[in-house]
Amino acid sequence: MGDYILKIYIGCDHRGVLLKNKIIKYLKENGINVEDIGIPNDPLDDYPKFAFKLGEMVGQNKGSLGILICGSGVGMSIAANKVKGIRCVRAVSVDDAFKGKNHNGANVIAIGSEATPDFNLVKNMIDTFINTKAPNEERHLKRVNAIERYEDEH
Numbered sequence: 001m002g003d004y005i006l007k008i009y010i011g012c013d014h015r016g017v018l019l020k021n022k023i024i025k026y027l028k029e030n031g032i033n034v035e036d037i038g039i040p041n042d043p044l045d046d047y048p049k050f051a052f053k054l055g056e057m058v059g060q061n062k063g064s065l066g067i068l069i070c071g072s073g074v075g076m077s078i079a080a081n082k083v084k085g086i087r088c089v090r091a092v093s094v095d096d097a098f099k100g101k102n103h104n105g106a107n108v109i110a111i112g113s114e115a116t117p118d119f120n121l122v123k124n125m126i127d128t129f130i131n132t133k134a135p136n137e138e139r140h141l142k143r144v145n146a147i148e149r150y151e152d153e154h
Contacts, residue, residue, distance in 0.1 A: 016069030055083030
């Protein structure tokens with residue numbers, strides 16, 4: 001699983017600490033190079049700082065991917081998508097993870113610790129996200145390129 005990935009960065013706010021630790025353990029057990037972004041958690045932390053830092057780390061390390069966790073996954077995905085070069089999919093299903101990567105070129109996945117309490121589903125979403133190829137169909141590439149052009153021009 002994931003032998004073509006250079007590194008996976010992971011970060012979470014206070015609502016995702018337990019899930020983050022389980023994911024790190026799972027990835028390491030499967031030989032994946034995973035790195036916590038290193039911002040300490042506290043009960044009043046704010047998700048944007050985690051999303052921005054992880055987005056910057058993924059953006060600076062070509063070929064890497066990111067995993068963000070908060071209660072719903074929504075806030076993290078919104079914040080991460082503000083970082084240039086980041087396309088973050090909020091996933092609650094394996095299909096979301098697949099289409100986010102294969103159709104939309106996502107390089108970060110946001111997961112809700114409360115929205116997705118089934119760890120087997122989380123593992124399947126992460127496995128799918130890691131192992132799915134980037135867009136290669138013309139219709140998908142055209143759309144991703146349009147997003148990248150807009151980002152570069154604005």
